[in-house]
Amino acid sequence: MILTSLGVSDVIGIIIFFYVAKFYYEYFTRPNPLPGSIPLPIIGNLLGIIYYGRGDFTVWYKILHQRHGDIFESYMGGFRRVIISRPDYIEKMMSPSTKNDYTLRVGNIPAFDELGISKSGMTLNSHIPTWKFNRGFFTKVILAPNFSKGIVNLIPTIYDELDKYWKEIGEDVPIDFSIWMHKFMTEIVFQAFVGLRVNGLKPYFNSIVESSKKKPTETNPIDKEIEDFPDITKEGLDNIGFFLTIPSLVRHTILRKKNIAALKNRKQTFDILTKVIETRRKEIKETSIDDKLRQDMLTLLITMNTERELIDQKSVDEEHSKPLNNDQIHQIILEAISGGIETSASTLCTMVYYLAHYPDVLTRLRQELDTIFGFEKDRQITVEDLSKMHYTEAVFNECTRLVNPSKTLPRVSTTKDIIAGYEWPANTLFEIYSDGIHRNPAFWKDPHKFNPDRFMETEPLRNTYLPFGGGARSCPGRKIAILEMKCLIFLIYRNFDITLVDMDAPMNLEYKFINMCTELKVKVRPRFPQ
Numbered sequence: 001m002i003l004t005s006l007g008v009s010d011v012i013g014i015i016i017f018f019y020v021a022k023f024y025y026e027y028f029t030r031p032n033p034l035p036g037s038i039p040l041p042i043i044g045n046l047l048g049i050i051y052y053g054r055g056d057f058t059v060w061y062k063i064l065h066q067r068h069g070d071i072f073e074s075y076m077g078g079f080r081r082v083i084i085s086r087p088d089y090i091e092k093m094m095s096p097s098t099k100n101d102y103t104l105r106v107g108n109i110p111a112f113d114e115l116g117i118s119k120s121g122m123t124l125n126s127h128i129p130t131w132k133f134n135r136g137f138f139t140k141v142i143l144a145p146n147f148s149k150g151i152v153n154l155i156p157t158i159y160d161e162l163d164k165y166w167k168e169i170g171e172d173v174p175i176d177f178s179i180w181m182h183k184f185m186t187e188i189v190f191q192a193f194v195g196l197r198v199n200g201l202k203p204y205f206n207s208i209v210e211s212s213k214k215k216p217t218e219t220n221p222i223d224k225e226i227e228d229f230p231d232i233t234k235e236g237l238d239n240i241g242f243f244l245t246i247p248s249l250v251r252h253t254i255l256r257k258k259n260i261a262a263l264k265n266r267k268q269t270f271d272i273l274t275k276v277i278e279t280r281r282k283e284i285k286e287t288s289i290d291d292k293l294r295q296d297m298l299t300l301l302i303t304m305n306t307e308r309e310l311i312d313q314k315s316v317d318e319e320h321s322k323p324l325n326n327d328q329i330h331q332i333i334l335e336a337i338s339g340g341i342e343t344s345a346s347t348l349c350t351m352v353y354y355l356a357h358y359p360d361v362l363t364r365l366r367q368e369l370d371t372i373f374g375f376e377k378d379r380q381i382t383v384e385d386l387s388k389m390h391y392t393e394a395v396f397n398e399c400t401r402l403v404n405p406s407k408t409l410p411r412v413s414t415t416k417d418i419i420a421g422y423e424w425p426a427n428t429l430f431e432i433y434s435d436g437i438h439r440n441p442a443f444w445k446d447p448h449k450f451n452p453d454r455f456m457e458t459e460p461l462r463n464t465y466l467p468f469g470g471g472a473r474s475c476p477g478r479k480i481a482i483l484e485m486k487c488l489i490f491l492i493y494r495n496f497d498i499t500l501v502d503m504d505a506p507m508n509l510e511y512k513f514i515n516m517c518t519e520l521k522v523k524v525r526p527r528f529p530q
């Protein structure tokens with residue numbers, strides 16, 4: 001009788017009432033209440049993130065960290081997150097064993113199922129068997145000596161093109177170093193991992209110079225689509241942030257169009273990559289067994305466990321002893337593309353920014369380069385040379401300590417556990433706020449000061465320096481990333497003096513799943529007469 005007399009709006013009102021009551025009942029009875037802001041149903045702390053963090057949840061974390069210390073909580077994407085920033089709290093999470101209870105970076109997030117990434121690839125894969133499988137193959141390629149050697153040989157050839165363009169632009173014209181580095185890293189990653197030229201440097205050069213300087217462009221061997229692929233994968237990375245932070249209800253209503261575009265982007269990425277893999281398979285098949293194959297990651301993966309195997313070291317376990325199918329290769333390659341471009345490009349911007357502000361550091365870095373490489377102009381770079389660049393590595397370390405490309409490291413527990421003195425149920429989502437650890441005066445003397453020497457004098461304390469994360473989910477691209485940085489720093493600073501257009505401006509950074517440098521205006525002056 002009462003029910004029949006209710007209108008639609010009354011029923012909706014009752015549903016909302018019960019939903020809100022349930023939400024706050026669960027909130028006020030949650031295990032281990034921690035300091036943080038009270039969340040709203042559905043959107044959690046989104047308003048705080050938008051208002052105080054200017055849309056960047058890591059700025060929000062910084063504010064909460066200053067207010068509440070090394071353990072606090074926040075609500076985002078429908079989840080409670082326990083944010084921790086002390087090395088002793090994260091000890092178990094940093095265990096390298098793949099059997100530890102923190103091999104999950106994110107738990108079962110329905111939004112990622114929808115995007116098709118929760119059981120695929122590595123970074124956001126929460127299905128441990130496929131993650132292990134993919135990581136095993138990825139690491140095998142990355143650690144193969146001929147792969148690193150290939151990258152060290154490749155970088156100078158791409159660099160020569162960049163060098164030519166910079167000299168043509170002239171020393172008085174400001175250029176955006178962040179875009180150049182993005183194009184450059186894209187070229188390296190595509191050639192080293194997929195064996196394809198994207199040819200992105202020339203169109204960018206053409207887009208910024210007057211018409212008399214423009215150069216004729218050629219199209220890609222596969223087809224035009226591949227030229228757009230870097231932008232498509234970059235958009236894919238942004239979409240992950242969108243799926244991670246925006247609640248499903250909002251994505252499917254107010255932001256429906258963006259949601260559909262993200263799903264379309266994912267399919268497009270898959271289709272292009274499948275085409276690339278198929279084309280390479282065909283090329284390999286048509287290449288005589290006596291002819292040498294190039295050694296990009298795609299070729300190494302296609303030939304793995306076949307008669308054309310290019311990596312000496314044989315797989316010991318049965319799972320890794322079979323040839324890979326297209327889907328498996330696709331998952332591994334996409335990780336290299338999405339993991340290897342923005343992180344490295346942004347880190348190079350940070351290094352250039354700090355070297356411009358600290359001329360003494362630059363002088364010392366150049367002395368190191370001169371000692372190792374001498375003054376012979378066309379001296380070939382070797383992996384051994386790079387291993388001697390200790391001071392350059394210290395500069396890299398200090399830059400990534402202060403401008404951490406990945407400010408937080410999520411981990412989900414698979415069993416109940418005691419962390420920071422509290423007992424937590426299984427499936428608790430922890431976020432290691434590594435940026436907080438990197439700037440904590442308890443572990444770093446003068447933490448806000450730029451001082452590469454700190455890395456020359458002593459090793460950082462355990463779990464206090466985490467630009468590549470740590471434990472079983474640490475960055476498998478670390479070795480390659482450091483090689484790339486050293487190689488490029490050597491080539492750029494041997495040939496150019498770089499000045500910032502605005503010495504007073506802070507770095508332009510935007511957090512989009514990683515901490516990206518969005519603009520760095522510089523002038524580049526050749527050091528030697530042409």
Ligand code: HEM
Binds near residue numbers: 336
């Ligand atoms: C300066 C450059 C780089 C930085 C600072 C960086 C940083 C990171 C960080 C912080 C993580 C998460 C680690 C964790 O949760 O403990 C990560 C994961 C990852 N990175 Fe990198 N990275 C860089 C370059 C690269 C490169 C060049 C590649 C590819 C060749 C790569 C591939 C990956 C992959 C695949 C993962 C996911 C690993 C997994 O979940 O098992 N990264 N990276």
